Amino acid sequence: MAVHAVIMAGGKGERLWPLSTPDNPKQLHAFGTAESLLRSTFERTRGITDSSRVYVVTNARIADRVREHLPEIPGENILAEPVGRNTAPCIAYAALTIARKEPDAVMAVFPADHWISDWQGFSAAIGFGIESLREHPGLLITLGMVPDHPETGYGYIAPGDVVARGASHRLHQVLTFREKPDLQTAKTYIEEGFLWNAGMFLWRVETILDAFRAHLPGMHALLSAMNGRPEIRDEDVREFYDRVEAVSIDYGVMEKASGVGVIPAEFGWNDIGSWDAMGRIVTCDANGNTVSGDVLLEDASGNVVWATRKKVVLLGLNDLVVVEGRDAILVCPRTRSQDVSRVARLVAGDRKKS
Numbered sequence: 001m002a003v004h005a006v007i008m009a010g011g012k013g014e015r016l017w018p019l020s021t022p023d024n025p026k027q028l029h030a031f032g033t034a035e036s037l038l039r040s041t042f043e044r045t046r047g048i049t050d051s052s053r054v055y056v057v058t059n060a061r062i063a064d065r066v067r068e069h070l071p072e073i074p075g076e077n078i079l080a081e082p083v084g085r086n087t088a089p090c091i092a093y094a095a096l097t098i099a100r101k102e103p104d105a106v107m108a109v110f111p112a113d114h115w116i117s118d119w120q121g122f123s124a125a126i127g128f129g130i131e132s133l134r135e136h137p138g139l140l141i142t143l144g145m146v147p148d149h150p151e152t153g154y155g156y157i158a159p160g161d162v163v164a165r166g167a168s169h170r171l172h173q174v175l176t177f178r179e180k181p182d183l184q185t186a187k188t189y190i191e192e193g194f195l196w197n198a199g200m201f202l203w204r205v206e207t208i209l210d211a212f213r214a215h216l217p218g219m220h221a222l223l224s225a226m227n228g229r230p231e232i233r234d235e236d237v238r239e240f241y242d243r244v245e246a247v248s249i250d251y252g253v254m255e256k257a258s259g260v261g262v263i264p265a266e267f268g269w270n271d272i273g274s275w276d277a278m279g280r281i282v283t284c285d286a287n288g289n290t291v292s293g294d295v296l297l298e299d300a301s302g303n304v305v306w307a308t309r310k311k312v313v314l315l316g317l318n319d320l321v322v323v324e325g326r327d328a329i330l331v332c333p334r335t336r337s338q339d340v341s342r343v344a345r346l347v348a349g350d351r352k353k354s
Helices: 038-047 062-069 086-100 119-136 184-192 207-215 218-226 236-243 249-254 276-280 333-352
Strands: 001-007 055-061 077-082 108-110 140-145 156-165 170-178 195-204 260-267 290-292 294-298 304-306 312-315 320-324 330-333
Touching: 001 038, 001 086, 001 249, 001 290, 038 055, 038 108, 038 236, 055 062, 055 086, 062 077, 062 218, 062 294, 062 330, 077 086, 086 108, 086 236, 086 249, 086 333, 108 119, 108 140, 108 290, 119 170, 119 184, 119 249, 140 156, 140 207, 140 249, 140 290, 156 249, 156 260, 170 249, 195 249, 207 218, 207 320, 218 236, 218 276, 276 304, 276 320, 276 333, 290 294, 312 320, 320 333
Parallel strands: 001 055, 001 108, 055 077, 140 260, 290 304, 294 312, 304 320
Antiparallel strands: 108 195, 140 195, 156 170, 156 195, 170 260, 320 330
């Protein structure tokens, strides 16, 4: 079975505003590493497949930037979305593209904006999942991260009976998916053995297309119309995205399908979903401050400070987020960092009005 890797790189990263913007979203930035999150995601696929079978689905406005970051990928493997419609249409577009080349392929799907510290552990979990598909070809497999704290910013997965066993991994039936909880519910989920929903998937391409037919028939009909063309043209892609429903793969398919499995995994994962999360994964000083750029801290602790062009100084301040972006400066308590996306949308709205 040939393995094709799909990198979803269309997100705006609004919770990391003002560093992350629609024209320069977080997947194009480096956070505590020498290379961008997108580049790191691509490098992790090298142990899974070769660059000719790696695809990136991204927003058309940053497609050229993606090509600059990933020159090894064939140009036709950069799939540009004219407008974002969430993860189900993104995956459907990529699945159709792969199926037209190798209909019996395995498809591995990864978000472009995840931070992973243990690449060897990541490869081992993915390898186990690919081997599991040989024995269970009809499964839709997702990876579930073993939680180390109650997190309200992630969805959760309840694992059930073991379906397959490997040397260091297990594949479980999925009992249920749960949306992002409040803190007390998150604590209960951890006590009950729930896993974080990491949004990484493995399946045979024909299986996911069958799942679209069963659970999102309207989307599948639009795919079939596009597939009827001798080649997929830009105007065909635009028509698909103009007409398709905006829906996540979790809500549209995974929560409805019966043959869904999850692999519990631990490989130092974080989706860098907020500035507060950044403070937990990027190296801190002795006072718990996470800094980047020209930063001076005096009598300050627990802060996340990102400087890009100017020197940023904090005196006698604790537990804040301070970020100097190109067009704006953000200051907020770390506890409010999940609300940054709302502010980013307000700022974007003001710019459109002007």
